[in-house]
Amino acid sequence: MAVTQLVVNQQAGPLPITTQFQALGDGAIDVFLSGTGYNIQAGPCGIEMWITDQGGTQVGYTAAEIYTNEVNQHRTLLAMTRDLNQLKAGEMYNVTIQSISLYFTRTDQNDFFTATIVY
Amino acid sequence: MNIEQLFVQKINSLPFEIAFSVSSSSSLMLYVNASAYSNKANAPIGLNITVDGHQLGQVRVFANEASSHKALVPLMLPTELDPTKEHTMKVTAGTTSTVADSNDTIAVSAIYMGATPPFVWNIEGPIPQYTTFKSPLSGEGLLYFAGSAWMQTANNVLGIPVVLDGNPVATSNYYINPANSHMAFPPQIVPIQLKLGSHQIGFSTNRPEIMSDANDNYQLVVFF
Numbered sequence: 400m401a402v403t404q405l406v407v408n409q410q411a412g413p414l415p416i417t418t419q420f421q422a423l424g425d426g427a428i429d430v431f432l433s434g435t436g437y438n439i440q441a442g443p444c445g446i447e448m449w450i451t452d453q454g455g456t457q458v459g460y461t462a463a464e465i466y467t468n469e470v471n472q473h474r475t476l477l478a479m480t481r482d483l484n485q486l487k488a489g490e491m492y493n494v495t496i497q498s499i500s501l502y503f504t505r506t507d508q509n510d511f512f513t514a515t516i517v518y
Numbered sequence: 519m520n521i522e523q524l525f526v527q528k529i530n531s532l533p534f535e536i537a538f539s540v541s542s543s544s545s546l547m548l549y550v551n552a553s554a555y556s557n558k559a560n561a562p563i564g565l566n567i568t569v570d571g572h573q574l575g576q577v578r579v580f581a582n583e584a585s586s587h588k589a590l591v592p593l594m595l596p597t598e599l600d601p602t603k604e605h606t607m608k609v610t611a612g613t614t615s616t617v618a619d620s621n622d623t624i625a626v627s628a629i630y631m632g633a634t635p636p637f638v639w640n641i642e643g644p645i646p647q648y649t650t651f652k653s654p655l656s657g658e659g660l661l662y663f664a665g666s667a668w669m670q671t672a673n674n675v676l677g678i679p680v681v682l683d684g685n686p687v688a689t690s691n692y693y694i695n696p697a698n699s700h701m702a703f704p705p706q707i708v709p710i711q712l713k714l715g716s717h718q719i720g721f722s723t724n725r726p727e728i729m730s731d732a733n734d735n736y737q738l739v740v741f742f
Contacts, residue, residue, distance in 0.1 A: 403660050403709040409691055429521040429627075433704040435692050443621075465553050466587040466621035473693040475589040475702050477551045479625035480521050509675055509693035515707045517521055517660070 406494055407514040412436075412506035414446060415497040422486040424518035430461050432496070433478035434512035438467045440503040444474055448514055449495045450483065458492065459483035462499065473509060480517070519660070519741055520544075520630040527625075529554075529618040532565075534609040540599045544630040547739070548574065551592035551705070552624040556581035556615045562733060564612030565590060565624070569597060570605050576612045579666050580700040580733035587621055589702045592664050594629065594739050596638065629741075637740040639719075643667075643730035648681070648720030653712040655742055661688055664705035665721065665736035668729050672697040677724035680738060682710065683717050689724065700733060712742070 406420045414436075422428075430448065438444045445464030451457050461481035467474045486492065496512055498504040524538045529552070540546065548569070556563045564578030574595040579588055599605055609624060611617070637651040645667075653659070663680050675693050679686035687710050690703040721736055 403658070403707070405708060408708070409689060427520070429523070431707045433690075433706060435704060464623070465589055468555075468586045469695075472695040475692060475704050477553060477589055477623055477625060478592070478705050479526060479551055480523055480549060480627040480707075482521075482523050511691040511704070513690075513704070513706055513708070515709075517519070517707070 402518040404516040406516055407496065407512055409511045409513055411508050412510035412512065413508065414506045415495055416512060418494045419491050420494065421491050422488050425488045426485055428483050428486055429480045429517045430459055430483055431478060431480050431515045431517065432461050432463050434463060435473050435475050435510045436498060436504045436506045437471055437473045438503045439470060439505055441468050441470060443502050444504045445476060445499040445502055446496060446504065447499050451493045453491055458486065519632055522628045524626045524628055526623060528620050529609065529622040529624055530620050532609065532611045532618050536607050537604050538607060539604050540601050540628050542630045543601050545598055546631060547594040547596050547629040549592065549594050549627040549629055550577050552577055552590050553587050553622045554590060554616050554618045555587045556584050557617050558615050559584045561615035562613050563616040565616065566610045566612045567595060568608040578612060578735060579702050582699040591666050591702045591735055592705050593737050594662060631741065634742045636742065639738045641736050642732050643734035643736065645721040645723060645730050645736065648718050650716055650718050651740065652716050653714055653742065655712060656714045657712060658709050659712040660707065660741040661710045662705065662707050662739040663737065666700050666702045666734045668698060668700045669694050669727050670697055670729060671727060674727065676728045678703050679722050679724055680719065681722045682719050
């Protein structure tokens with residue numbers, strides 16, 4: 400059975416959310432990011448998650464997005480699994496979840512976010 | 519268990535077709551997440567998912583608004599695929615009101631499972647609803663759940679918990695702006711603690727104003 404780790408568990412916004420986690424295993428891993436957001440202008444609405452090691456090197460990235468026709472309406476984003484670089488068990492990693500800067504996406508206390516690592 | 523992202527693509531138009539391959543001969547689930555919109559108000563929208571000519575299922579949601587891109591309720595669809603061959607997924611409109619364009623995306627991952635098959639439960643609303651399953655182990659399992667709901671009042675946070683033996687073990691919270699508008703809630707993949715034997719599991723709601731009906735569909739998967 401896979402080992403799973405909840406890095407962020409239904410944490411309320413607003414973004415950005417920053418946290419750390421200690422890797423539970425080595426090898427190929429996947430990340431699953433789910434949540435909601437809203438736009439101040441119609442268009443793509445999305446959030447992204449960056450994972451870096453203690454030296455600042457990126458080891459993972461994923462995003463959750465949807466096209467929104469409506470302004471100021473919270474929308475469920477398409478959550479997908481994403482393959483990441485291999486982690487090293489026992490090492491600490493930094494996580495940042497933020498709105499995608501190119502989009503007109505905003506988040507507030509009515510948006511909730513979950514990020515799961517699957518080893 | 520191992521997970522592999524297969525593709526993320528703009529749908530552009532229906533029908534949509536894409537070739538892909540898998541890297542393992544293990545039994546697998548295809549995790550399918552996508553968006554679409556309706557060409558009329560108050561109509562179900564859905565995408566039929568077919569692989570190599572075999573229909574695996576339909577990801578869908580009820581669209582109260584026309585011309586409004588919506589997240590469909592994502593599903594884990596069981597199948598078996600030969601890793602030595604290329605496969606073709608075909609995505610077609612599941613209802614006459616379903617439309618997808620270049621602003622719609624489909625994302626598919628392969629969940630390669632171990633020897634123990636997962637418990638899969640697919641239902642239509644309304645919730646709360648419960649069922650029983652047998653866990654073959656004591657220890658950590660993995661829970662996936664997704665679905666949709668609505669509220670009669672506007673601008674509220676609602677939560678859909680999964681309840682295991684009477685205790686909420688995970689909740690998907692989300693904010694609904696318009697009243698009487700079905701919306702898929704964010705799917706969740708979370709670890710859960712299991713004990714060997716039979717258990718009751720199901721979907722509930724965390725406030726009485728949360729509504730669901732036969733136009734809402736739900737999936738719950740427990741991986742052992």
